[in-house]
Amino acid sequence: MKVTFTLSRRNPAEPKLPKNYQLIYDIVEQSGLGRHLTPAEIYTKALKRRPGIGFSTVYRGLERLRDLGLVSELHVPGAEAATYEPVGPKHAHFRCSECGEIEDVPYAVPSRTLKALALEHGFTIDTERVTFEGHCADCAS
Amino acid sequence: MKVTFTLSRRNPAEPKLPKNYQLIYDIVEQSGLGRHLTPAEIYTKALKRRPGIGFSTVYRGLERLRDLGLVSELHVPGAEAATYEPVGPKHAHFRCSECGEIEDVPYAVPSRTLKALALEHGFTIDTERVTFEGHCADCAS
DNA sequence: CTGAGAGTGAAAGTCACTTTCACGCGTTTC
DNA sequence: GAAACGCGTGAAAGTGACTTTCACTCTCAG
Structure with a gap:
């Protein structure tokens, strides 16, 4: 191709x-x-x-x-x-602890929350990473 | 001690x-x-x-x-x-990309959101990991 | 006391990733 | 066009975190 x-x-x-x-x-x-x-x-x-x-x-x-x-x-x-x-688009990741497969998950920390955290702690946030782990549909069955 | x-x-x-x-x-x-x-x-x-x-x-x-x-x-x-x-208690982590220091951040994905995601995608979520990266208060100045 | 099983330390191995370096190829500059 | 330059390239060696192996030791139930 x-x-x-x-x-x-x-x-x-x-x-x-x-x-x-x-x-x-x-x-x-x-x-x-x-x-x-x-x-x-x-x-x-x-x-x-x-x-x-x-x-x-x-x-x-x-x-x-x-x-x-x-x-x-x-x-x-x-x-x-x-x-x-x-x-x-920003998204989180899910990893199956059994088969290791990685899946995209549509989730992002709300930008309002990010701003609040940054303000409160005095740092600036450039990137965010969210990862979940558990068992995927295939391995759970 | x-x-x-x-x-x-x-x-x-x-x-x-x-x-x-x-x-x-x-x-x-x-x-x-x-x-x-x-x-x-x-x-x-x-x-x-x-x-x-x-x-x-x-x-x-x-x-x-x-x-x-x-x-x-x-x-x-x-x-x-x-x-x-x-x-x-569950919390997120912030890492300064300049000095490498790691800080705790009081944030967790709402459990309702977790449940919704798990249900929607058919997987089970055992652990969640949230990491932010940016510049800490010291390095930003 | 005694024997089995868990714990231990040294050393070698593994593996993802990085660094180094000499070479080549295309681009620029006369 | 030819020489000079610099980025890109591939092979190979290096790095460092972690894992595995193995023979020895300790612990404790019987």
Whole structure:
């Protein structure tokens, strides 16, 4: 499946992303919302499209894309590695402690609450992370 | 400072915790609510009280205490190691991205919300984790 | 006392991730 | 076009948290 890159359209001020980084971005985007890929999985997919690509390039690419805000990095306790997903609306994550599957959950701390907490404690909040753990529908049965 | 162990009072059915595990429990308890110790820090403190104690014993002890629900384990993205704190009321954590300091924040997802999410998605929620990141009062100035 | 099982410490292993470094490729500058 | 430059690249070694292994020791019920 051939996919045209939409990077320059998204951010015209940043037209030149190295092609390997575009490839990585492409892979994460194609995974779709709700999918969570580890660097190893992304590397495997990248290898198929560009044989010879190095592991370090994938790590570097993910780091860069994360800093640019083009992909989201997700650390979940219990999962052995970080996972990456396309950027999307703020949401929480649910991890099944039995099968390890990670699911998106539509929940975010109310911004009013965030403001109140920040004010009360004197800090500024840049990001919020909400993770639930339990048993998914499949494993519960 | 000599401290009497309160273990057996807390859980009379589990009167026999190995003394090294009691030591570790003691250290975490004494750190107080709001403190967050890494295994390395706990090991250092343990060494002073019981020279010769091994690293693996500390890890094993923390694991055991965590499973028994006597201490809380906390993984924070960005922090290099896990941290441990005494059990206490549910709360969220704030981590300063500049100095790495971790602070307790009195916030919990409303239980009604939890129930609603669980029902809607068909999973059961055992634990919830909320982490904020930003700049603490000291670093912001 | 005695034997089984739990606890212990040292050391080696594992694994995600980071760093280093020499090379290459494209871009810019005469 | 040719030389100079710099970012991107891949291989490989390094790092550090945690885990596993294993032989030894301690504890305690019988």
